[in-house]
Amino acid sequence: MTSRKPDDDIPAAGERASLEQLVRWRRDVRRFKRDPVPEALVEELLRLADLAPSVGNSQPWRIVNVGDADLRAKLARNFEAARTRAGEGYSGDRADLYGRLKLAGLDAAPVHLAIFCDHGVLQGHGLGRHTMPETLDHSCACMVTVLWLAAREAGLGLGWVSIVDPSEVAKMLGVPPDWKFVGYLLLGWPEEEHLDPELERHGWQPRTAFETRYFTAGVSPLGREAKSPRPAEENGAGKVTLVGAGPGDPELLTLKALYALQSADAVLFDDLVAKPILDLIRPGARLIDVGKRGYRKSCKQPDINAQMVALAREGLNVVRLKSGDPLIFGRAGEEIEACEDAGIAISVVPGVTSAQGAAANLKVSLTNRDHARRLQFITAHDRHGTLPKDIDWSAVADSAATTVVYMPKRTLSELTQIALVHGLDPKTPAIAVANATRPDERVFISTIGAIAAVLDAAHPEGPVLVMIGEALRYATARDAAKQGRDIAVAHGVLPEKS
The missing domain is CATH 3.40.109.10 (NADH Oxidase)
Incomplete structure (x- = not known):
């Protein structure tokens, strides 16, 4: 009726x-x-x-x-x-x-x-x-x-x-x-x-019996035999796992991430994921390059969402593999929402962030208690590839903060100029790291007033992040301590010893 x-x-x-x-x-x-x-x-x-x-x-x-x-x-x-x-x-x-x-x-x-x-x-x-x-x-x-x-x-x-x-x-x-x-x-x-x-x-979806949602404590394991199956399982669908691949060094991959890769039926990966990590994926799994890379031709996010959901609906164990940590500037929210809207089970495996990997190689504490009271991550481009309009510049100019700027290649000059106008000392240490933790990692030690010009002259390939703050004052580049100190002294970052 x-x-x-x-x-x-x-x-x-x-x-x-x-x-x-x-x-x-x-x-x-x-x-x-x-x-x-x-x-x-x-x-x-x-x-x-x-x-x-x-x-x-x-x-x-x-x-x-x-x-x-x-x-x-x-x-x-x-x-x-x-x-x-x-x-x-x-x-x-x-x-x-x-x-x-x-x-x-x-x-x-x-x-x-x-x-x-x-x-x-x-x-x-x-x-x-x-x-x-x-x-x-x-x-x-x-x-x-x-x-x-x-x-x-x-x-x-x-x-x-x-x-x-x-x-x-x-x-x-x-x-x-x-x-x-x-x-x-x-x-x-x-x-x-x-x-x-x-x-x-x-x-679309029938109601199920009351008994599938009613339990008595201590009588039987809760949420097993009597529990109503999830819509995804009911439809024979698989699941999706967002996995953080870390900045590039495969040894920084978490055990949980490794287990996910070795049990995957299909893996959708970004261009920025290092090849040695792809080599750890279970043989026979479907590898799909979805090419999420800033300022270059990429798969559109809705297309990635749809493909991820479609594969799960085939009953596959799908891994969405992202560089760094998927929850930090990784568009994870859109992918989680797409799966939840489709009734697909989804979980997240965090990864080592690029900032953590870069700082570890530099042997620098981003929260050095003598210099930093706050650590903040910001992005240097919005949905349109331009510098975001809503950056809190007073926070960036705070001398007691360490700021890590993700995806700064195109907008770094504009970002640094505005930060200086808002009171950031031009001699504040700034370090740019390209391809953090990878064999081709490159480190550029400078100041906030000069880092944009240094990076523009070097024109490094691969992902770049820039770290800013007094906590970086005594950082030196891995295997290039002398060169790093010379650059720092030249820009007035470190005092010359008498």
Whole structure:
């Protein structure tokens, strides 16, 4: 049964619904009538929802009523872009079904509500969330559930839109930085009623038995025989592991990374991954060069995401191999999101960062307690290959900080000039390292005022990073201590001995 009939267990007009009826009829509504909802009724429902329980009585939810037509149009475009990106992770019949599903009612719903969780909330004095800060988010979910049930009792439907870019939504609405986006809710009179969820009705995913989610402690191992299989396993899909290959020296590879490479069925690797590391991959595994390399022709990120998901859907154990650590300027977030959206199990194996490898070879402490109070990593180019506009230049100019600049080749001159304008001493030590930890590693010891010219003259091949800060003052290049000292003295980095 998919549509409401007169003999369905639904209360008659004027008859109050039971809690069970409300829960059973609480469905994610995506098809709305355009009839307006009285403002007084909306306020009544929101005030009911505001009575929801919250950790420490913190009431962290923040509700933004989006009535402006231009904002709604921008949010609709954001949804369509996110929907398209998510759709690229599916193939075959699943992709066709995804394309037919109506996943939002943005065009017709008369009421749009953006829900945020205020992570800076002072109310509640932190009670109950010192050990579990995520309970703030859970509290917001409780509020949405109360709103959902209250709307259902009033004959209204509510839809929760999650296929949007949270950061873009927050930016569009101009909310404070402590507000975390929870969801975009649509409220209105439902165009049609159904006993079963649309995703189940159209064959996307059926509900499973309650017993698969209920356990008794001490009777049997939890999460095994009785546990419902994950959607990925149910579809015969494999898994994805993001693996950090480190800066290049294969001996810096972690044991966990090595195990992942030796059990992989397919490996998608970047150009910057050193060949000796590729030689450690299990014989017979499919090797796919996805060529992520700055300023050069590369595979597009959505294509990599789609290929990664498609291979996992074939039931393969997929490794996405990245230079350094995948979570540091490695676009890991986009790949994790693609897998999660597709229902593919994903895990991450961290790697030694290029900064760590370079510092180790230089035998220099990046956090020398006599010179550094902070270590910061920044990127020297944004999505468009230009110097990011939002760099905190006061932090870069801080004499008590060590700054490591990733991917600086094209923008280093601009970066150093701006840093000097913001007060960074031009004699601050700066070291550029190309191909850190590899046999062809090259080290350039200079100052922040001259490092761009030194690097431009040398024009080194391969990945480069630049380290800046007083903690580097006594660093010398491996196997070139004399040369390093001479350069440092020439630039006034080290005092000449009397």
